[in-house]
Amino acid sequence: MEKSVSEAINYRRSVRKFDPSKEINADIVKKCIENGVLAPNSSNLQLWEFYHITNQELLRKISKTCFNQSAASTAKQIVITVVRKDLWKLRANKNIDFIHLKKKNLSTKQYDLTQKYYKRVIPFVYKDFLGILGFFKYIISYIFGFFRVMYRQLRTTDTRIIAHKSAALASQNFMISMAGFGYDTCPMEGFDSLKLKDLLNLNKKSEINMIIGCGIRLKEGVYGDRFRIPFDEVYFQK
Numbered sequence: 001m002e003k004s005v006s007e008a009i010n011y012r013r014s015v016r017k018f019d020p021s022k023e024i025n026a027d028i029v030k031k032c033i034e035n036g037v038l039a040p041n042s043s044n045l046q047l048w049e050f051y052h053i054t055n056q057e058l059l060r061k062i063s064k065t066c067f068n069q070s071a072a073s074t075a076k077q078i079v080i081t082v083v084r085k086d087l088w089k090l091r092a093n094k095n096i097d098f099i100h101l102k103k104k105n106l107s108t109k110q111y112d113l114t115q116k117y118y119k120r121v122i123p124f125v126y127k128d129f130l131g132i133l134g135f136f137k138y139i140i141s142y143i144f145g146f147f148r149v150m151y152r153q154l155r156t157t158d159t160r161i162i163a164h165k166s167a168a169l170a171s172q173n174f175m176i177s178m179a180g181f182g183y184d185t186c187p188m189e190g191f192d193s194l195k196l197k198d199l200l201n202l203n204k205k206s207e208i209n210m211i212i213g214c215g216i217r218l219k220e221g222v223y224g225d226r227f228r229i230p231f232d233e234v235y236f237q238k
């Protein structure tokens with residue numbers, strides 16, 4: 001039986017050594033990736049892709065690009081979350097098409113607003129040329145910001161952060177879902193992104209958000225008790 005959300009959150013630990021004798025079901029991993037894509041994401045642009053690696057030879061090569069850290073070298077399967085900021089126009093158009101399909105369920109005002117959002121606001125935020133246009137938009141928003149409330153996340157780095165935030169939320173959905181099924185994971189950012197992109201033959205503009213080793217934990221695969229900064233040091237109610 002699947003765990004409750006709180007049980008799954010508590011069960012999840014970063015597992016650095018997976019049990020070599022225990023296999024995991026690729027269909028369940030795929031189901032957890034499907035849960036991943038249900039994550040909230042900026043403007044519903046879904047600027048992500050997921051690579052589910054089950055091939056033994058490829059797993060070995062990927063582990064090498066992760067410096068053979070044990071979370072990768074002992075993983076039974078690997079899931080890689082990739083950011084595709086370059087697809088913003090395509091994904092905005094998919095939203096436009098979807099909203100058009102659902103037109104009859106929306107008021108004219110709602111329909112016009114959402115169309116305007118994807119046809120004008122999104123291009124304003126995402127359109128860039130070598131970072132110059134983004135910086136120019138940022139300066140304009142900074143000046144207007146003296147007089148009114150302004151949206152300021154307009155530089156290339158800002159939109160990259162936006163896309164990575166959403167991809168990380170999908171990764172977290174995935175890892176919690178895996179925990180729900182009693183499967184273990186370890187997110188990794190210790191890897192050679194260039195070599196990995198080459199290995200997976202990824203689009204040049206894609207960026208790797210996270211590599212997630214998957215398997216079933218060995219007891220010694222969890223490195224010690226969970227440590228968290230005392231909650232009252234990070235929680236502020238105002």
Ligand SMILES: Cc1cc2nc3c(=O)[nH]c(=O)nc-3n(C[C@H](O)[C@H](O)[C@H](O)COP(=O)(O)O)c2cc1C
Binds near residue numbers: 013188189190
């Ligand atoms: C973005 C990100 C990158 C991480 N990279 C690595 C990594 O390369 N290798 C590793 O062993 N653990 C990695 N971790 C796992 C963290 O060290 C771990 O989440 C943290 O110590 C808290 O432990 P817990 O996940 O068991 O609660 C990463 C975690 C995140 C969120």
